[in-house]
Amino acid sequence: MAAPLTFDAYSVQWLRERALKPRTREGYEHLIRCYLRPLLGPMILGSITPRVVRTWWAKLPADKPTVRARSYALLKAVMNTALADELIDSNPCRIRGGANTPRAREIRPATLEELEVIVESMPDRLRALVLLCAWCALRSGEVLALRRKDVDVATGTVQVVRALSWVGGEPIVGTPKSAAGTRVVSIPPHILPAVAHHLDTMTTPAADALLFPGRDGVSHLQPSTMHRHWRMAREAAGRPDLRVHDLRHTGATMAARAGATLAELQERLGHSSVNAALRYQHAARGRDQEIAAALSAMARTPGH
Structure with a gap:
């Protein structure tokens, strides 16, 4: 035995x-x-x-x-x-609510004005990174793994198929967080010129060239380097509380305000379930008065 x-x-x-x-x-x-x-x-x-x-x-x-x-x-x-595996007769973990994590801190999205200051305060080679994190609601690990061939300026899309993480001080490139994370995201037209400029001036011609490499142009950008610049940029915008990941929340909130449905948010954000996108729907509640006014405008328009 x-x-x-x-x-x-x-x-x-x-x-x-x-x-x-x-x-x-x-x-x-x-x-x-x-x-x-x-x-x-x-x-x-x-x-x-x-x-x-x-x-x-x-x-x-x-x-x-x-x-x-x-x-x-x-x-x-x-x-x-x-x-x-029949090694025990019952699970001894019976503490009610033991696995419940504390309620996440309330995230205050960046305003358009704050976002503009942050972008302007970042080094030229990292400005497009902020734009893609915010306006495309990408995870920072997804953006840092992007290559030239993942961005199509002609169609205005970015293909998310990889994600970068750091384990034990070493860069690991794998797939996105979940299967739903592999997706194609439309780039808002107003930031396309900045993305195209970055490709033309900050990225080498090779299809596999990283969009946001380290100083040597080949290796992955060190987290310490990115966060050093990020801290200075957020301070300039008066938002010392804002994390890089909060740009994703900002982008999701803006998409909700633009009228994205739960299913559309789920697809754009690469979430595995609609429930994960629910947190951003509160942003649409603030538009209730705007919606009411728009309904009245429809009623006053001939033909309605």
């Missing part, structure tokens, strides 16, 4: 058998190493009872609610697999 598995041994096996994106795998390894293994690692799977889980949960840092939620969710997932 095989010796009973410890949580440590089983978690290693669990990770090895999963097809995870490098960044996700790195995150899981960190949670297991820092928050699950110290108490649960040496324990036999079958000895991890609901009481043990509650004790472990109580010892997690109360000032890190997101870490607690993610650690609990990971433990529950591992133990669910152990249950399916």
Whole structure:
């Protein structure tokens, strides 16, 4: 008979058998190493009872609610697999709401004026990056993986097929966050000249040339370099709270205000479900008076 598995041994096996994106795998390894293994690692799977889980949960840092939620969710997932493997009789993770993450901070989209200041304050070679993140609602990792051949100025589209992430200080190019993330996004006509200018002056002629490389023109742009310039640009716009990722929220909000439906937002943003796009629909609520006025204008127009 095989010796009973410890949580440590089983978690290693669990990770090895999963097809995870490098960044996700790195995150899981960190949670297991820092928050699950110290108490649960040496324990036999079958000895991890609901009481043990509650004790472990109580010892997690109360000032890190997101870490607690993610650690609990990971433990529950591992133990669910152990249950399916018939290594335990039931899942001991029974803390109500244990995996619920804290409510995300309220994101205030950049105004058009703030966005203009940010673009002007960035180095020439990074201005189109801000424009694509904002007006096309692309993730920064998607933009940083773009090549010349991914952008078609003639049709006014950008093809999103790759995403860049940094794992252990090394650049990893993979697929977008989900299958829905692979998409073609229409570029708003008013920023096409800036995108074309970037291609003409900042990008080498090769089809595989990165749109936003590092200083050597070949390697991937270092996050520290991008964020150094970003911090100065957002300060110039009076928005020290604005993150690069918030440009995506800004673009999604503007698309909602332009009248995009939930399905259209889902497709443009590369979300796997309509629910993920719901958060941007609140932006359309502020247009209710405009809609009411437009309805009255229709009523006053002959033929309506």
